[in-house]
Amino acid sequence: MKINKSRLLEMLHDLEDFTDTPGNGVTRFSFGVQDATAREYILEKAVDAGCTVDIDALQNIRIGLKSNVPGKSIVMAGSHIDTVRHGGWLDGIYGVCGALEVMLTLAEYVDAANSGDKSVMPIDQLKNNYEMVIFSEEEGSNFGSTMTGSKFVTGFYKEEDLGKLRDTNGKTLRQRLIELPIKDDEDEDSLDVYSMDYFDSGEILWDFDEIKSMLELHIEQGPVLDKEGLSIGIVDAIYGMRVVEVTLTGVGNHAGATPMGIRYDALCTAAECVLATEEIVKSDDDERIVATIGKLSVSPDCSNVIPQEVKFTVEVRDKDEDKINEYMDRIIERIRQLADARQVTCEITEHSKSSPLYLTKSLKDDMEKLAIKKNLAYKVMDSGAVHDACMIANFVDTGMIFVPSINGRSHVPEEDTKEEDLIAGVQFLMDTVLNEMKTEV
Ligand code: GLV
Ligand code: MN
Ligand code: MN
Numbered sequence: 001m002k003i004n005k006s007r008l009l010e011m012l013h014d015l016e017d018f019t020d021t022p023g024n025g026v027t028r029f030s031f032g033v034q035d036a037t038a039r040e041y042i043l044e045k046a047v048d049a050g051c052t053v054d055i056d057a058l059q060n061i062r063i064g065l066k067s068n069v070p071g072k073s074i075v076m077a078g079s080h081i082d083t084v085r086h087g088g089w090l091d092g093i094y095g096v097c098g099a100l101e102v103m104l105t106l107a108e109y110v111d112a113a114n115s116g117d118k119s120v121m122p123i124d125q126l127k128n129n130y131e132m133v134i135f136s137e138e139e140g141s142n143f144g145s146t147m148t149g150s151k152f153v154t155g156f157y158k159e160e161d162l163g164k165l166r167d168t169n170g171k172t173l174r175q176r177l178i179e180l181p182i183k184d185d186e187d188e189d190s191l192d193v194y195s196m197d198y199f200d201s202g203e204i205l206w207d208f209d210e211i212k213s214m215l216e217l218h219i220e221q222g223p224v225l226d227k228e229g230l231s232i233g234i235v236d237a238i239y240g241m242r243v244v245e246v247t248l249t250g251v252g253n254h255a256g257a258t259p260m261g262i263r264y265d266a267l268c269t270a271a272e273c274v275l276a277t278e279e280i281v282k283s284d285d286d287e288r289i290v291a292t293i294g295k296l297s298v299s300p301d302c303s304n305v306i307p308q309e310v311k312f313t314v315e316v317r318d319k320d321e322d323k324i325n326e327y328m329d330r331i332i333e334r335i336r337q338l339a340d341a342r343q344v345t346c347e348i349t350e351h352s353k354s355s356p357l358y359l360t361k362s363l364k365d366d367m368e369k370l371a372i373k374k375n376l377a378y379k380v381m382d383s384g385a386v387h388d389a390c391m392i393a394n395f396v397d398t399g400m401i402f403v404p405s406i407n408g409r410s411h412v413p414e415e416d417t418k419e420e421d422l423i424a425g426v427q428f429l430m431d432t433v434l435n436e437m438k439t440e441v
Contacts, residue, residue, distance in 0.1 A: 001105055003430050005423045008101045012422070015041060015081075015097065016089040025086035025413030030137040030148075031059065031176050038081050038093070042100060042134070049107040056204045057177060060149040061134040065103060067110045068129035073212035075128045075436045077102060077429060080138030080149070080388060088219075088415020090422075092138060094403075095217040098426040099132035102433050106130055128212055128437045135388040142167045142176070144295075144313070145352040146241075150391035153206045208395040213363060213436050216389040217401045217429045219417055223408025224381055231424045232378035233402030234367045238390050239383065240356035242328050243315040246273070246335060249345040252300065252308030267298055267307035269344045273335045277314055280330055289318040289327060290384065319356045319382060354390055363399040363436075370435055376428065385410075401428055 018038040021027040028034040039061065043053060050066035068074075079095025106126070113123045135149035143165040151157040157165075162174035220226075225233050250266035274293050281291040296312040314335075316328045332348055339346035364380065371378040381402065389398050403425035406416045 001109060001430060001434060003101050003105050003423070003426050007104065008097060008423065008426055009419060011045070011097045011100065012089070012094065015093055019083075021086055025415075026083045026089050027085050027087065028081065028083045029139075029141045030082040031142065031180060035082060036181070039134070042081075042096065045100060046103065046132075049104050051103065051107070056153070058149050058152045058204055059136040059177070059180070060153060060204075061136075063100075063103065063132045063134075065106055065110065065126075065130040067123045067126065068131070072127070072129045074131050074210055075212050075215070075433055076131045076133055077215040077217065077433060078133030078135065078388075079216050079218060080135045082137055082139050082141060084139050084141055084411050086413055087139075087411050088409075088413065090219045090405075090415055090417055091221065091410055092218070094219055094417070094422065094425075096132070096134050098217040098429050099215075101426050102430045103130065103132050105430060106433075126437055130433065130437070133214075138388055140352075143173055144243075146386050147354065147388050147391050148173075150388035152204050154391045154395060155205055156391060206395075211396045213360075213397040213399065214389065214392045215399050215401065215429060215432055215436070216387055217403075217425055218383075218385075218387060219410060219415070220381075220383075220402040220405045220408075221385045221410035221415075222405065225379070225402060225404035226406055226408055228379065230377045230379050231403065231421050232371055232376050232428055233381045233404075234364055234371065234378060235359055235383050235389075235400035235402060236364060236380050237319050237356060237358045237382045238386060238393075238400070239317045239319050240321050240324055240354050241315055241317040241386060242324050242353040243313055243351040244328065244332065245349050245351045246270075246312050246314060247347045248273075248310045248339055249347075250308055250342070251306070253306045255304040255306055258306060263306055264342060264344055265306050266310040266344055269339055269342045270296065270310040270312060272338045272342075273312075276334045276338060277331050280334060281316065281327055284323075284327070289316065289323060291316045291327065291331065313351060317384060317386075321355050324356075354386055357390060357393055359389065359393055359399055360397040363397050366435060367399055367401070367432055370431055371428070374428070374431060376424065399432070401425055401432065 015038055018034045019026040019028055020034055046063045052064040054062045077099035080092035081096050110123055112120045137148035140146040163172050165173040220233055248266040248269050250264035277291050281289050292315050293312050298307045299309040316324050318324045336346055389400050392398050403417055403421045409415050
C-alpha cells in the first residue's frame with residue numbers, strides 16, 4: 001500500500017505556516033491560537049475521511065479509522081504538534097502528519113473495499129483497528145515538563161499535578177485548560193478544536209488492554225543518520241533525563257556605587273555554576289552523557305542593578321539512570337559549594353524526570369526484518385531526545401522510527417530533512433503498521 005507523497009508534503013508545508021514567529025522558526029505552544037489552528041486543519045482532514053475523534057481534558061486527540069470495530073486491538077501511531085520557541089518545522093508534527101497520511105491511505109483502501117473494488121481485499125482483512133494520536137504539550141514549552149499529555153494518559157501525572165504545573169506567568173495547567181476557548185456555535189469563524197462536541201467523558205487514563213502497539217515516527221534531531229548517509233533509524237533505547245531548578249539569591253545593589261569587593265552577585269555565581277556543570281559532565285569517559293542549562297532568568301534584569309536573584313534549570317541526560325543521578329548529584333553539590341563560597345543563598349528543587357528505557361525488542365526485530373526486506377539503508381540506534389513513546393512503552397509494545405536531520409540540527413529554525421527521507425519514513429511507518437496488523441496489502 002503506497003502513501004500519497006504529495007499529500008504528505010503538502011500537509012507538512014501547510015502546517016509549517018502555523019507559527020507565532022513567521023520567518024524565524026516555528027513557535028507553536030500547546031493551548032495557543034496556532035496550536036488550535038493546526039488541530040483544526042488536521043481534524044478537518046480526519047473528519048472528511050470519516051474518522052472518529054476523541055479529545056480528552058488535556059487536549060490529547062485520538063482519531064480512529066472509520067472501519068474500526070469494537071473488540072479488535074488497536075495499532076496506534078502518532079506524536080505531538082507543539083514546538084519549542086523558534087523551533088523547526090518537523091519536530092513532532094512530522095510524526096503526526098505521517099500517522100495521518102497512513103490513516104488517509106487506509107481510509108481510501110476501506111472506501112475501495114466498500115465500493116466492491118475487487119482489486120482490494122475485504123476490510124475484515126485489516127486484523128486490527130488503527131488509531132492515530134496527537135499528544136499535547138510534549139515539549140514542555142508552557143509548563144517546563146516534557147511529555148505532559150502522555151504522562152497524564154499513563155497516570156504518571158495525576159489530577160493533583162494539574163494544580164502543580166505552572167506556566168511562566170504563574171498560571172496552573174488546570175487554569176489554562178479551564179480557560180481554553182470553546183467553540184461558539186453562533187460564530188462561524190470560531191475555532192472548533194477545543195470544542196465540547198469532541199470532548200470525551202473527561203476520562204484521561206488510557207485502557208492499555210485495548211492497544212496492541214504504538215509507533216512514533218520522528219526526525220532524529222542528531223547527526224548520526226545524516227553523517228552515515230542512512231535513511232531510516234530504528235530506535236533501540238531512549239535516554240532518560242532529570243531536571244532540577246536552582247534559585248540563587250544574592251544582594252541587589254547599585255551597580256555604580258557598590259565596590260567589587262563587597263558584592264553578592266547572583267549572576268556571577270550562576271556563571272560559575274554553568275561552567276562547572278559543563279566541566280563535570282565533560283569529565284565522563286564515554287562522552288555521551290549531556291548536561292544543559294538552557295533556561296535562566298535574572299532579577300531584576302536591569303543593567304544598573306547588581307543581580308539579586310537568578311533562577312536556572314539544569315538537565316542531565318544519559319542512557320543509564322544511575323549515571324544520571326550520580327552526575328546530577330555531583331553538579332548539585334558543586335553548585336552549593338560555589339554559592340557558599342560567594343555567600344549567596346542557594347535553593348535547589350527537583351523539577352521533572354523520565355527514566356531511560358529500551359523499546360520493545362520483538363517490534364524492533366520485526367522492523368529490522370522489514371527494513372531489510374524493503375532494501376532500506378537503516379541502522380538501529382539510540383535517541384538522545386525524549387518522546388511520548390517513552391511513556392507509552394511502559395504499558396504496550398512500542399517502536400520508534402527516525403529519519404535523518406540535515407547537519408543534525410533540531411529545536412532551531414534550520415531544522416530540516418530531505419524530501420525523499422520524509423517520504424521514506426512515512427512509507428516505512430505505513431509498512432510497519434500493516435506488518436503489525438499482519439496484513440499484506
Ligand atoms: C524533547 O524534544 C526533548 O527531548 O527535550
Ligand atoms: Mn519531538
Ligand atoms: Mn522537541
